[in-house]
Amino acid sequence: MSKQVLAFQDVSFSYQDQQQNRSIPVLHSFSTQVYDREFITIIGASGSGKSTLFRLIAGLEEPDSGSILINGKKYKSRLGQTGYMPQKDLLMPWRTIEENAALPLELRGWRKKDIEEKVRPLLEEFGLSGVEDHFPHELSGGMRQRVSFLRTVLSGSNILLLDEPFSALDAITKLSMQEWLLDQWDKRKATIIFITHDVQEALLLSDRILIFAEKPVCSLQEVAVPLARPRRLKDLDDPAVLELKDHLLAQLRGKVGT
Ligand SMILES: Nc1ncnc2c1ncn2[C@@H]1O[C@H](COP(=O)(O)OP(=O)(O)OP(=O)(O)O)[C@@H](O)[C@H]1O
Numbered sequence: 001m002s003k004q005v006l007a008f009q010d011v012s013f014s015y016q017d018q019q020q021n022r023s024i025p026v027l028h029s030f031s032t033q034v035y036d037r038e039f040i041t042i043i044g045a046s047g048s049g050k051s052t053l054f055r056l057i058a059g060l061e062e063p064d065s066g067s068i069l070i071n072g073k074k075y076k077s078r079l080g081q082t083g084y085m086p087q088k089d090l091l092m093p094w095r096t097i098e099e100n101a102a103l104p105l106e107l108r109g110w111r112k113k114d115i116e117e118k119v120r121p122l123l124e125e126f127g128l129s130g131v132e133d134h135f136p137h138e139l140s141g142g143m144r145q146r147v148s149f150l151r152t153v154l155s156g157s158n159i160l161l162l163d164e165p166f167s168a169l170d171a172i173t174k175l176s177m178q179e180w181l182l183d184q185w186d187k188r189k190a191t192i193i194f195i196t197h198d199v200q201e202a203l204l205l206s207d208r209i210l211i212f213a214e215k216p217v218c219s220l221q222e223v224a225v226p227l228a229r230p231r232r233l234k235d236l237d238d239p240a241v242l243e244l245k246d247h248l249l250a251q252l253r254g255k256v257g258t
């Protein structure tokens with residue numbers, strides 16, 4: 001078994017709703033582990049706590065109790081320890097594509113020349129050469145997602161958290177982005193945790209699927225995807241996979257509300 005890169009140990013977390021003076025429990029005594037170079041997908045109904053899990057991993061929220069370990073370590077602050085691509089693409093409209101992508105390096109104090117040397121070849125590899133000096137609104141949805149992903153990769157972390165990166169894309173663009181992402185995952189030797197509502201996408205991409213099917217989330221249902229790699233879309237017609245798809249849809253249906 002490869003090494004653990006992320007662990008939740010008995011983590012509980014609630015949001016405090018100040019206006020209504022109540023607490024909203026999201027995780028209760030929750031434990032899980034993710035291993036090096038896995039591709040994990042999280043599925044679950046809207047409001048089940050998927051993005052909150054990422055906010056906890058990324059250090060934007062702190063658990064009420066329990067521990068979160070990254071690469072085996074318990075950090076005082078987890079900020080900057082993982083590459084986090086939030087649910088909305090947060091490209092800055094006033095910065096060019098290159099400046100958006102380079103933000104993590106700039107924040108770490110890299111010099112302009114070193115940034116250019118690092119970022120230029122990656123822009124090319126990510127299919128963004130020719131638009132370095134454009135602004136985000138001039139790009140297609142798929143291209144914007146590639147810029148966001150490049151920025152996430154430039155965080156330098158081995159753990160990439162992608163929150164519904166392809167949900168706004170049309171079916172064809174989505175498929176080519178999924179293939180592209182698998183290629184990147186392989187090349188960068190990264191561990192990816194990926195949130196989606198799309199069961200087919202989860203089956204196509206991941207090694208394991210974690211299901212958020214209760215609220216607050218105490219334990220996860222988990223399934224391993226029984227498909228070798230590389231995968232093609234038609235592999236999803238395999239009877240064992242179709243059965244798994246039905247099982248996942250049944251798990252998701254109507255279990256969680258906000
Ligand atoms: N900043 C916040 N303050 C208070 N409550 C919050 C906050 N963010 C989320 N919540 C609540 O926490 C719960 C989990 O929200 P979260 O955003 O993690 O869900 P999600 O599974 O990512 O949903 P979606 O699939 O719609 O993105 C919901 O009940 C939500 O209303």
Ligand SMILES: [Mg+2]
Nearest residue numbers: 050051052087
């Ligand atoms: Mg979410």
